[in-house]
Amino acid sequence: MALNWNDFGEVALVSIGATVGVVIVFSLGVRALVPRDVNGVRRRDGARVRPPTAGAKAVAALCFLACAAAVAYGLYLIVPQFH
Template structure:
């Protein structure tokens, strides 16, 4: 049995990279929701900025998850 260690390393590196990226983007989405709540409490004008940040971050996370499901499920090809 022969293992292609280079390919295995590439897959592991990409998996770790994408995982870290999705976690950071999700955390930025949670930060946007926290900013939204803080702006609501202070009657500040940055209410929509926090909501927009959260929406974009959560949509990006959902897109990555949907793409992963598309790659895994053979009926979607």
């Protein structure tokens, strides 16, 4: 049995890239939901914070939806009964 190293490397690079992409998009969604103080700077003590705006919640929802779609597509590719 011969192993095609070019294909193996391509699959490894694509999977690592997709994983990093999903993690970045998810972290952007979490970052959009972080409360901020009245001057727009995040505070550790939580004093005088304002909740995220509707736009920030929409961005977070889109980020989480994109992550869920990537996971669903990965499951579709892995499970042969879905084809």
